[in-house]
Amino acid sequence: MGFRLTPQETSFYDLFAQQASHIVDGAKELTALLGVAPTEREAVAQRMRDLEHAADEATHEIMRKVNSSFITPFDREDIYGLAANLDDCMDLMEAAVDLIVLYRIGELPSGIAAQVEVLARMSELTAEAMPRLRSMSDLQEYWIEINRLENQADQVYRRLLAELFNNGADAITVLKLKEVIDELEAAADAFEKVAHAVESIAVKES
Amino acid sequence: MGFRLTPQETSFYDLFAQQASHIVDGAKELTALLGVAPTEREAVAQRMRDLEHAADEATHEIMRKVNSSFITPFDREDIYGLAANLDDCMDLMEAAVDLIVLYRIGELPSGIAAQVEVLARMSELTAEAMPRLRSMSDLQEYWIEINRLENQADQVYRRLLAELFNNGADAITVLKLKEVIDELEAAADAFEKVAHAVESIAVKES
Amino acid sequence: MGFRLTPQETSFYDLFAQQASHIVDGAKELTALLGVAPTEREAVAQRMRDLEHAADEATHEIMRKVNSSFITPFDREDIYGLAANLDDCMDLMEAAVDLIVLYRIGELPSGIAAQVEVLARMSELTAEAMPRLRSMSDLQEYWIEINRLENQADQVYRRLLAELFNNGADAITVLKLKEVIDELEAAADAFEKVAHAVESIAVKES
Numbered sequence: 001m002g003f004r005l006t007p008q009e010t011s012f013y014d015l016f017a018q019q020a021s022h023i024v025d026g027a028k029e030l031t032a033l034l035g036v037a038p039t040e041r042e043a044v045a046q047r048m049r050d051l052e053h054a055a056d057e058a059t060h061e062i063m064r065k066v067n068s069s070f071i072t073p074f075d076r077e078d079i080y081g082l083a084a085n086l087d088d089c090m091d092l093m094e095a096a097v098d099l100i101v102l103y104r105i106g107e108l109p110s111g112i113a114a115q116v117e118v119l120a121r122m123s124e125l126t127a128e129a130m131p132r133l134r135s136m137s138d139l140q141e142y143w144i145e146i147n148r149l150e151n152q153a154d155q156v157y158r159r160l161l162a163e164l165f166n167n168g169a170d171a172i173t174v175l176k177l178k179e180v181i182d183e184l185e186a187a188a189d190a191f192e193k194v195a196h197a198v199e200s201i202a203v204k205e206s
Numbered sequence: 207m208g209f210r211l212t213p214q215e216t217s218f219y220d221l222f223a224q225q226a227s228h229i230v231d232g233a234k235e236l237t238a239l240l241g242v243a244p245t246e247r248e249a250v251a252q253r254m255r256d257l258e259h260a261a262d263e264a265t266h267e268i269m270r271k272v273n274s275s276f277i278t279p280f281d282r283e284d285i286y287g288l289a290a291n292l293d294d295c296m297d298l299m300e301a302a303v304d305l306i307v308l309y310r311i312g313e314l315p316s317g318i319a320a321q322v323e324v325l326a327r328m329s330e331l332t333a334e335a336m337p338r339l340r341s342m343s344d345l346q347e348y349w350i351e352i353n354r355l356e357n358q359a360d361q362v363y364r365r366l367l368a369e370l371f372n373n374g375a376d377a378i379t380v381l382k383l384k385e386v387i388d389e390l391e392a393a394a395d396a397f398e399k400v401a402h403a404v405e406s407i408a409v410k411e412s
Numbered sequence: 413m414g415f416r417l418t419p420q421e422t423s424f425y426d427l428f429a430q431q432a433s434h435i436v437d438g439a440k441e442l443t444a445l446l447g448v449a450p451t452e453r454e455a456v457a458q459r460m461r462d463l464e465h466a467a468d469e470a471t472h473e474i475m476r477k478v479n480s481s482f483i484t485p486f487d488r489e490d491i492y493g494l495a496a497n498l499d500d501c502m503d504l505m506e507a508a509v510d511l512i513v514l515y516r517i518g519e520l521p522s523g524i525a526a527q528v529e530v531l532a533r534m535s536e537l538t539a540e541a542m543p544r545l546r547s548m549s550d551l552q553e554y555w556i557e558i559n560r561l562e563n564q565a566d567q568v569y570r571r572l573l574a575e576l577f578n579n580g581a582d583a584i585t586v587l588k589l590k591e592v593i594d595e596l597e598a599a600a601d602a603f604e605k606v607a608h609a610v611e612s613i614a615v616k617e618s
Contacts, residue, residue, distance in 0.1 A: 008348065037285065042439055044455075051347075063405075067408060067409055076409055077406060077410070080406060080409070084402070095364075099364065099368075101370055102368045103367075103368055103372070104363070104372065113375055148423050152597065158507075158510065158511065158514055159514070161515075161591070162511075162514045162515055165584055165587060165588050166515070167517055170377075171377035171380075171582075171583035171587065172371055172377055172380065174583075174584065174587060175371060175377065175380060175384075175587070176371050177383070178587075179367070196496070199475075200489055200492060203478060203479055203492070204488065204489070272615060273615055282615055282616065283612060283615075283616070286612060286615070289606070301570075304570065305570065305574075307575055308570055308571070309573075309578070310578065366514055372430055376583075377583035377586075378583055378586065381577060381583065381586065381587070381590075382577050385573070399589045
């Protein structure tokens with residue numbers, strides 16, 4: 001009769017995959033928000049909040065599992081850190097959506113679409129990478145591509161701010177938009193932190 | 207004749223408790239600031255600076271102790287991280303007080319009181335939790351409650367900014383107040399980082 | 413016949429020294445920028461970008477080396493963290509230079525020179541400390557001095573913002589300058605994080 005020595009390891013990967021899949025859905029809602037009229041935004045924001053709660057649940061499930069598992073597939077602190085970083089990606093995208101509604105922002109500058117496009121790509125790459133944690137294979141291309149996208153996000157971010165500051169909008173409008181743009185930039189940074197966490201785990205395990 | 211194997215362990219807990227007690231006092235000064243006239247603020251700011259120096263001393267004492275102790279009650283890096291996170295709580299509350307004086311801010315929006323109330327509660331919970339590090343018991347309720355308060359702080363923060371942006375104040379006044387509000391929000395985040403540090407220590411030790 | 417057990421250790425120190433020397437050069441370009449006419453700034457920004465790329469290369473070289481080395485002079489994660497923190501110092505100084513050009517900022521407030529002076533000093537101290545990682549000697553004075561300089565940078569930063577907010581400039585100009593000043597302040601924080609990383613390595617190794 002066979003038995004599995006570490007049956008509980010399996011679902012850490014599943015939980016990370018689940019967290020990442022909520023993030024992909026969140027990036028889709030964020031993309032959707034850019035295409036709807038301001039009056040339709042609250043409905044998107046509500047779906048975004050629901051996704052954020054679901055992601056929160058997945059995060060807490062991982063935390064509980066770390067606390068109660070005797071054996072974990074990699075260091076407890078690293079599981080912790082990775083889950084927390086993934087959670088940040090979701091929180092920051094949700095914050096951007098919430099602020100757009102809360103600040104009653106009218107038209108969004110077109111440059112925001114470029115930011116969101118990078119985030120959508122980052123979320124897909126992240127979701128594709130999570131199952132590969134199991135074998136620790138083909139992860140390098142993932143983190144290299146995330147780093148590249150994060151550099152691109154930085155470029156987009158700076159150009160967007162330069163445009164915003166120089167286009168003659170009133171200062172309060174500029175301040176509101178800057179808050180939103182900053183949250184999106186922070187989300188790109190958070191995806192890079194996820195990639196760093198994965199890289200650091202892979203380095204340790206190799 | 208009995209002897210204690212690790213006599214030096216005692217005072218790490220004492221030092222953390224001391225750091226946290228300065229933070230409780232700091233939160234009290236911050237609360238006091240909201241109730242005094244602008245001309246009385248400098249006196250509060252001076253007391254706040256004194257508390258910040260005292261907390262700094264406690265932090266450095268912990269750092270020195272880590273460097274010179276042969277045995278520590280938990281990982282050196284974790285002691286380090288916890289002390290640094292506690293120090294941040296104090297620094298950020300002190301920064302908020304300093305900026306209010308430095309920017310010669312007049313009336314403070316009432317929403318700031320809600321932010322400060324959450325910080326005062328967080329500081330008390332943190333101070334109550336520090337002695338429990340010794341037995342690593344009853345800590346979970348502490349970090350769960352801190353997480354809840356941090357979510358509440360986030361809500362207060364966003365509503366406060368939305369109000370600030372939409373109330374017709376001039377942009378420079380908005381910018382000044384935003385700096386103060388941001389420091390207070392960062393202080394709430396710092397308390398959450400303390401709770402995460404405690405959680406991570408508890409996970410390792412369990 | 414003799415042999416070296418860990419020949420690869422040597423060049424981690426060399427690579428850190430190389431990273432730090434790019435940062436010293438970066439701080440020099442940043443200083444130079446303050447002395448040239450706005451029309452000459454783009455040339456400085458180009459040199460800064462080149463330095464940033466060179467520093468990036470050194471960072472990636474360290475990362476690759478960590479991944480491929482069997483033995484490392486200290487913990488892999490710590491090498492990682494130190495390299496990443498050094499990279500941040502450069503990135504943030506480069507960002508400040510880029511924003512000055514991108515936002516088409518006219519005259520720079522004189523207080524910025526005080527910020528840059530502190531950064532130049534921090535970069536020199538950091539470059540001087542890197543070779544001492546090999547023997548782990550005389551590092552304490554380095555991190556104490558960096559902490560002192562970071563406190564000084566904080567003071568300069570707050571006074572500079574207070575001045576900026578109260579000098580009657582229009583809000584958009586204030587916003588642009590604040591972005592630059594914030595990047596420089598973040599660079600000072602990044603130098604402190606480098607010092608913390610060194611301190612934490614020294615504590616572990618001692």
